[in-house]
Amino acid sequence: MDSVFKALADPSRRDLLDALRQKDGQTLSDLQVALPQSRFGVAKHLKVLEDAGLVTRVKRGRFTHHYLNAVPLAEAMARWIEPYTVAPAVLGVLDLKARLEGTAMTPKPDYVLRTFIRCTQDALWDALTQADAAANYHPFTPEAVRDGDALVYKLPDGSNMLICRETSKTPKTRIEAEFAPQWAPGIPVSRFVWMIAPQSDFCELTLEHYDIPEGGEGYADGWERLVSGLKTWLETGTPTRIGGQG
Structure with missing residues (x-):
């Protein structure tokens, strides 16, 4: 839970989540448009979001696509805002080969x-x-x-x-x-x-x-x-x- 709030504390990472909310499945190059930083800087922010479970990665060929995962946010809301609603816990970072x-x-x-x-x-x-x-x-x-x-x-x-x-x-x-x-x-x-x-x-x-x-x-x-x-x-x-x- 601490990692979720740490990830959300940075406005650049919130901008990345907003960008994925508007269009899911973007690549690192796509997200550089939403966050005018170096490729390395955007990648570092994405890693923090992935570690918090807020972003999921799916690799297709040469490209890696990023998806907003709202489940940890639902869990946080359930704990403090909706205490009688049970939300799932999401652990780790997705490294999926479909x-x-x-x-x-x-x-x-x-x-x-x-x-x-x-x-x-x-x-x-x-x-x-x-x-x-x-x-x-x-x-x-x-x-x-x-x-x-x-x-x-x-x-x-x-x-x-x-x-x-x-x-x-x-x-x-x-x-x-x-x-x-x-x-x-x-x-x-x-x-x-x-x-x-x-x-x-x-x-x-x-x-x-x-x-x-x-x-x-x-x-x-x-x-x-x-x-x-x-x-x-x-x-x-x-x-x-x-x-x-x-």
Whole structure:
């Protein structure tokens, strides 16, 4: 927690976070525009933000892309501003190598989230793949049904809210899926990837979301609420649905 506040204390580092909030996935060269310092100076600030868990790096080919990770901020707010809301703890810095079969160069994700959950690999896999688990942590609906290779999330009136069709699965390790919103007509389909890496008593869970359409800025908030609820449920056994306002 101290590292988060230390990182936020410097206005240059806050400028970098603002720049990533406006456009996630920027390279070091891109961020030099937001912070008119030397390449070395910007890199030093990014390292502090990475050590605090506020920035996540994803390497694609020759380029390294940087993503704002809001989970440590949510944890700080939960501790002092919203003491009855449980937020996840995020440890360390991401050094992620994602792979897509048959692709020499993979595209960079539009959004990345990473957290650590104290649970077994089996429990986390089941939580992400079993339809009845959604009632324990999904922020916007308590009901999901499985339809073949798809998880279909339902609205209270029984209509579909979201369809997540799995396109590739590596058991207990990786899920690739389509993200097809149904809450409004004409929203383009995007895709996301869950990655699970067991680490002693914890599991490292990473989410990458690709091809987020214009106007999809709220996707990040939805993922953060979902993963916060998932973490709390798996670690405490208490169903936790961190829903939005309205």
